[in-house]
Amino acid sequence: xxxxxxxxxxxxxxxxxxxxxxxxxxxxxxxxxxxxxxxxxxxxxxxxxxxxxxxxxxxxxxxxxxxxxxxxxxxxxxxxxxxxxxxxxxxxxxxxxxxxxxxxxxxxxxxxxxxxxxxxxxxxxxxxxxxxxxxxxxxxxxxxxxxxxxxxxxxxxxxxxxxxxxxxxxxxxxxxxxxxxxxxxxxxxxxxxxxxxxxxxxxxxxxxxxxxxxxxxxxxxxxxxxxxxxxxxxxxxxxxxxxxxxxxxxxxxxxxxxxxxxxxxxxxxxxxxxxxxxxxxxxxxxxxxxxxxxxxxxxxxxxxxxxxxxxxxxxxxxxxxxxxxxxxxxxxxxxxxxxxxxxxxxxxxxxxxxxxxxxxxxxxxxxxxxxxxxxxxxxxxxxxxxxxxxxxxxxxxxxxxxxxxxxxxxxxxxxxxxxxxxxxxxxxxxxxxxxxxxxxxxxxxxxxxxxxxxxxxxxxxxxxxxxxxxxxxxxxxxxxxxxxxxxxxxxxxxxxxxxxxxxxxxxxxxxxxxxxxxxxxxxxxxxxxxxxxxxxxxxxxxxxxxxxxxxxxxxxxxxxxxxxxxxxxxxxxxxxxxxxxxxxxxxxxxxxxxxxxxxxxxxxxxxxxxxxxxxxxxxxxxxxxxxxxxxxxxxxxxxxxxxxxxxxxxxxxxxxxxxxxxxxxxxxxxxxxxxxxxxxxxxxxxxxxxxxxxxxxxxxxxxxxxxxxxxxxxxxxxxxxxxxxxxxxxxxxxxxxxxxxxxxxxxxxxxxxxxxxxxxxxxxxxxxxxxxxxxxxxxxxxxx
Numbered sequence: 001x002x003x004x005x006x007x008x009x010x011x012x013x014x015x016x017x018x019x020x021x022x023x024x025x026x027x028x029x030x031x032x033x034x035x036x037x038x039x040x041x042x043x044x045x046x047x048x049x050x051x052x053x054x055x056x057x058x059x060x061x062x063x064x065x066x067x068x069x070x071x072x073x074x075x076x077x078x079x080x081x082x083x084x085x086x087x088x089x090x091x092x093x094x095x096x097x098x099x100x101x102x103x104x105x106x107x108x109x110x111x112x113x114x115x116x117x118x119x120x121x122x123x124x125x126x127x128x129x130x131x132x133x134x135x136x137x138x139x140x141x142x143x144x145x146x147x148x149x150x151x152x153x154x155x156x157x158x159x160x161x162x163x164x165x166x167x168x169x170x171x172x173x174x175x176x177x178x179x180x181x182x183x184x185x186x187x188x189x190x191x192x193x194x195x196x197x198x199x200x201x202x203x204x205x206x207x208x209x210x211x212x213x214x215x216x217x218x219x220x221x222x223x224x225x226x227x228x229x230x231x232x233x234x235x236x237x238x239x240x241x242x243x244x245x246x247x248x249x250x251x252x253x254x255x256x257x258x259x260x261x262x263x264x265x266x267x268x269x270x271x272x273x274x275x276x277x278x279x280x281x282x283x284x285x286x287x288x289x290x291x292x293x294x295x296x297x298x299x300x301x302x303x304x305x306x307x308x309x310x311x312x313x314x315x316x317x318x319x320x321x322x323x324x325x326x327x328x329x330x331x332x333x334x335x336x337x338x339x340x341x342x343x344x345x346x347x348x349x350x351x352x353x354x355x356x357x358x359x360x361x362x363x364x365x366x367x368x369x370x371x372x373x374x375x376x377x378x379x380x381x382x383x384x385x386x387x388x389x390x391x392x393x394x395x396x397x398x399x400x401x402x403x404x405x406x407x408x409x410x411x412x413x414x415x416x417x418x419x420x421x422x423x424x425x426x427x428x429x430x431x432x433x434x435x436x437x438x439x440x441x442x443x444x445x446x447x448x449x450x451x452x453x454x455x456x457x458x459x460x461x462x463x464x465x466x467x468x469x470x471x472x473x474x475x476x477x478x479x480x481x482x483x484x485x486x487x488x489x490x491x492x493x494x495x496x497x498x499x500x501x502x503x504x505x506x507x508x509x510x511x512x513x514x515x516x517x518x519x520x521x522x523x524x525x526x527x528x529x530x531x532x533x534x535x536x537x538x539x540x541x542x543x544x545x546x547x548x549x550x551x552x553x554x555x556x557x558x559x560x561x562x563x564x565x566x567x568x569x570x571x572x573x574x575x576x577x578x579x580x581x582x583x584x585x586x587x588x589x590x591x592x593x594x595x596x597x598x599x600x601x602x603x604x605x606x607x608x609x610x611x612x613x614x615x616x617x618x619x620x621x622x623x624x625x626x627x628x629x630x631x632x633x634x635x636x637x638x639x640x641x642x643x644x645x646x647x648x649x650x651x652x653x654x655x656x657x658x659x660x661x662x663x664x665x666x667x668x669x670x671x672x673x674x675x676x677x678x679x680x681x682x683x684x685x686x687x688x689x690x691x692x693x694x695x696x697x698x699x700x701x702x703x704x705x706x707x708x709x710x711x712x713x714x715x716x717x718x719x720x721x722x723x724x725x726x727x728x729x730x731x732x733x734x735x736x737x738x739x740x741x742x743x744x745x746x747x748x749x750x751x752x753x754x755x756x757x758x759x760x761x762x763x764x765x766x767x768x769x770x771x772x773x774x775x776x777x778x779x780x781x782x783x784x
Contacts, residue, residue, distance in 0.1 A: 012072060013179065015171040018383055019066075019077030019116050021357070026166040027112035030105040031296030032305035032350055040094045040139045041491060043498055048094035048137045049080065052144065059084055066120035070164035073171055079117040080135075088131040088148075089118055096139050097473020105306065110134055112163070115151070119160035122153035129153065140470055173317075174358070177274055181360060184273040185239035190232060191269030197575035197745075198224035202547070203233040205570040210237035210388055210543045215564055217394075217554050218547040220572035221768065222739050226547055227262040227392070231361075234388050234545070235266065235275075238360070243542055244385040247376055248363045251396040254682050259363045259392070260333055276320045277331035278355050280364030286334065286349035288342065293479075301347040309354065312344035316355050332359065357383070366397065370537055371404040372495065377537055386542045393681070394546035395732050398560045401530035405504075407492040408524040411436055417486055422478070425471055428464040435460045439508060440521050447705040449507040453497055453525075465490040496525045502717060503529040505709055528710050529717065531562025538564055549739055550732040552766065559718055571769075578772035581742050582750045585758040585775040591696050592755075596627055603696055603754060604635040607670065610750065611642055615668050616691040621675040621737045623697035625649055631696065632672040643669030647677060663689040675699050681736040686743040692750040693741050698757055699730035731766040 040048060053062045060083050067076035080092040091114040095102065114132050122130055134147040195203065202220045209216035210233075220226050234246050248259045256279055263277050284290070289299050296303035316337065319330050330336055332355060334348075341348035356362050356379060369376045369389060380387050391397060414436065418429045435457040468487045472478065500506070505526040510519050527533075538544050551557055554569045589602050607620065622628035628646070636644050645662050648655065656678050662671060665688045673679040675697050701707050707725055715721025734753070741749035757763055759775045767773065 013175050014069075014072050014074045015175050016074045016076065016384070017167070017171070019075060019113055019120075021383055022075055022163055022167055023109055023112040023116060025170070026163045028105060028109050028306045030304065030306055031103070032294060032302040032347060033103045033105075033296060034294035034302075040096060041495060043495070044139050045094045048139055049092050051142065052090075052092050052135060052137050053081055056081065056083060057085065064121070066117055066124065068120045068123055068160070070161060071168060072175060073164050073168065075116065075120070075160075075164070077113075077117065077120075079121065082121065086131060087127065087129070088133050089114065089121055090133045090135050091117070092135045092137060094137045094139055096469050099136055099138070099145055101473075101476060107134075115156055115159045116163060118151055119153070119156035122156055127153055130156070140466070177276075181274050182239035184270060185235055188232075188236065188266075188270045188273060191228065191265050195229070196224050198572045199226075199229040201570065202226065202229040202572045205568065205572075206230055206545050207233040207237055209545055209568050210234060210241050210243070212566075212568075213241075213542055215538050215541075215543060215567040216545040216547075217551055217557055217563065217567060217569045218545060218572065219551040219554075219570070220547055220549065221574040221576065221770075222549050223743050223745070224572065224575055227258045228265055230390050230392075230545065230547060231259065231262050232266055234390060235361075237388060237543075241542065242386055243388050244383075245359075245380075245387045246361045247369055247387060247389045248361060248392065249366050249369055249389065250363070250392045251366060251400060252393070252682055255392045256363050256365075260331055263331060263361060274321060275361065276317070276359040277361040278337070278352065278359040278363065279331065279333045280352055280356065280362060280368055281334040281349070282365070283349045286338065286347075286352065288338075288348060294347075299347070301341070301345060305346050305350065308344050308346050309351070312340060312346045312351055313354060313358070315344060316340050316351065317358060320359075366391070366400050367404060370397075370401060370534060372492075372533075374537075377540060380540055387540075389541045389544040391544065391546040393548050394557070395548040395550045395736070397546065398530065398557070398729070401534055401561065402527045405496065405527035405530055405533050406525060407489065407496050408522050408526075409486075409489055409493060410520065410522050411440070412520045413482070413486065417482055420480075421483060422471060422475075425464075425467055425483075428460070428467040431460040432457070432464050436521070436523075439523075440510060440519055443508055443510060446510050447507065449505050449705075449709040453500055453506050457523075458494065458497055461490050462494050465494060493523075493525060496527075499532065500525065501532070502713070503527060503532050505706075505713065507706065507709065509706075526706070528713055529560060531560060533562075535562035535564070538562065550735045553728065556724060556728045560724070574768060574770040575745055576742050576770055578770055580745075580748055581771065583738075583767075583771045583773045584750070584752050585773060586752055586754040587756045587759045587775050589696075589754050590756055591623065591627075591698070596630075599696070599754075600630055600634040601638075603631055603694070604638050606752060606754065607635055607694055608639045608642070610692065610694075610752065611639070611670065614691065614750070617663050617667055617685070617689055618670045618692045618694065619679060619690060619737070619740060620670055620672050620694040621680060621696065622672070623675060623699065625674055627696075628672050628674055635670070635672075643667075645669065645671050647671070647673040647679060651678060660685070665689060670694075675737055676733045679740075680733055681739075683740050684743055685740060686747060690741055690749070692752075693738055694752045694754060695734050695737055696754040697730075697734075698727075698755055698763070699733035699737075700726045701729060727763075728766070731763065735767060 053060060060081055062081045064079040064082050066079055067074065079089055081090045091110055093110060111134065114134060118130050118132050129150060129152055132149050132151055136145040198220065202218055202224065205216060205218055237243060238246055250256045250259060260279060267273060267275060288301060292299040294302055316332055319340065320332060337352055338348045341351045353375060356376060362376060368374055414433055418426060418433060421429055439454055439457060465487060468483060505528060507524050507526060508521050510521045558567060586606055589599050591599055622631055632644055632646050645659060647659060659671060660683065662669065663685045676699060711721040711725040714724040718724055738751045741751055764773055
């Protein structure tokens with residue numbers, strides 16, 4: 001590894017593992033049991049620990065850092081608390097409900113952790129005996145249940161060594177893998193004969209960002225091979241900079257597949273590289289038995305899960321090992337992992353969660369690292385991993401992150417729930433209902449945004465959530481999906497309320513209910529600036545690189561996402577030239593809402609004239625389904641001989657594939673679509689499959705009360721309210737849609753930007769620098 005002295009290099013490698021991770025590996029047995037047992041929130045857990053430690057004597061030592069070695073193993077962690085006079089080491093666990101219903105394997109795991117901490121403390125303090133106490137703290141009653149045992153130092157040392165021995169073979173396998181992985185990565189060469197234009201610039205920026213340990217915003221055009229150009233340098237960096245894991249995060253399934261394909265390309269050029277790659281799938285996608293609950297009494301794949309896990313885990317690693325000559329070197333994509341899981345009769349989703357600990361590259365959705373309960377981020381902190389994070393199509397991050405940190409609740413759902421809820425829950429739910437009614441009564445308009453959260457309502461909601469949690473804990477066999485949905489929604493609402501500030505809005509939107517006697521309303525904590533939530537995620541990584549064809553202006557993304565001040569920025573030079581693309585601004589047409597009806601005929605004529613000059617495949621984008629339908633009808637009426645197909649609302653995957661299947665090398669016609677929908681990005685139609693696009697909108701978000709509130713807040717925070725709310729998000733969609741036309745250096749095509757505002761200098765500054773824009777109604781496109 002870089003930067004080591006000769007003596008350090010000669011020292012045998014050590015394997016560092018957290019106490020909790022060691023015990024989960026060696027001491028967890030029996031069923032996977034995820035019965036609905038409401039657990040305290042993170043905030044309640046922290047408060048519970050603080051309550052317990054505040055009750056202890058003045059000499060009580062909380063959060064005691066402990067570590068020790070066994071052969072190549074370095075075991076470390078933090079014990080919850082130690083009382084020196086009583087020689088009592090405590091492990092504090094918060095819970096709700098009936099402690100007797102805690103699964104035995106969970107209790108065994110707690111004892112295992114405490115015993116390991118006990119050994120580490122005895123060893124560091126030279127103690128011969130120690131009292132170990134499991135302290136279970138009931139969040140509801142604030143009472144402690146203490147389970148105490150006295151142990152000798154010799155007994156605890158034997159226990160510690162046994163756990164280490166159980167893990168040692170695996171640790172040696174992991175050390176050998178890491179050593180060989182890093183050696184092969186250092187020797188790895190770029191998988192192609194040469195870099196594509198722009199690809200080397202992107203790769204160098206990625207590597208330098210990792211070398212400096214900073215984040216990166218990389219604007220890189222389509223067609224340069226961004227996925228390979230990002231993965232390759234970050235893999236080289238893993239060996240050179242001591243990085244444990246590389247997370248590749250994508251907005252869509254297609255992005256995950258591109259990453260898997262890129263890994264295949266890299267592996268083909270380095271056949272001896274022992275690179276473990278895992279694709280994470282959502283729980284709903286991975287679940288084999290959606291009609292069964294996640295515990296051994298219901299699902300056979302949960303029964304004995306931890307007993308069968310070791311064999312399944314090893315089988316998964318074996319399939320990723322370097323192949324014998326002529327053999328296949330497989331990634332753990334979701335189908336491969338599912339097959340292994342079913343062969344060993346374990347749950348595929350929880351096997352994939354386990355394998356994330358042992359793989360070098362983990363490919364998944366944004367939420368696995370960035371949302372409130374992100375698994376990969378939690379594992380990174382728990383295991384003290386050094387990680388690099390790649391964020392694909394990162395222009396999506398603002399909208400996706402906003403959704404992660406927003407929550408809404410509908411009054412109609414509560415009204416229905418009150419009628420069907422168990423008797424003990426009716427009173428707390430009624431209190432929420434009364435407070436909600438008062439909010440509706442106090443609000444005169446249909447929409448209102450508030451500077452602060454309503455205290456009485458939030459208090460009632462918190463009380464109701466606690467009551468539901470306690471009821472569920474006392475009645476574990478009671479299952480009501482509507483009650484659970486309300487509970488989880490209430491938890492998210494109250495959790496977001498804890499961090500409510502300028503980055504969010506609280507608003508109420510009223511509408512008339514089915515009955516005239518009352519209205520319906522939706523309450524929303526609406527995140528508009530994700531920066532406060534995302535900033536700690538960037539700080540937890542060694543380097544996070546966000547890349548996309550549309551990441552400008554950089555200050556917009558830096559501000560909205562909370563990028564660190566040290567973030568690097570690169571605008572990769574395009575491999576395309578102006579002669580490839582005719583960019584025409586139809587400045588005589590306005591697509592503003594009040595002008596749309598008048599715009600239909602000139603748009604149809606413009607499209608028809610272009611098609612007659614140059615028949616072929618086109619995409620036409622509009623701001624809404626209604627506008628698109630009217631434009632398509634007008635065009636079909638005037639040009640009945642031109643094939644037309646249309647995007648429909650709520651298309652499923654098969655229908656989307658059917659729409660794109662119309663674009664062949666020999667076909668001709670125009671597909672009508674909505675800007676910002678399925679066909680505005682992530683669509684690859686090179687050559688004659690697509691020769692032009694018409695964009696009849698600036699893509700600006702609709703002017704409505706919500707967006708106007710966002711504009712005012714953006715103005716207050718950043719001083720650029722209109723641009724941050726409307727212009728920048730809209731133009732990203734326009735550039736993405738236009739980017740469907742030129743995909744390779746041999747492509748030729750035409751883009752029409754239909755609206756007079758496209759002629760403005762401040763709008764044109766947001767378009768790719770290689771475009772040569774002509775403000776004209778029609779013009780001849782380049783030769784095909």
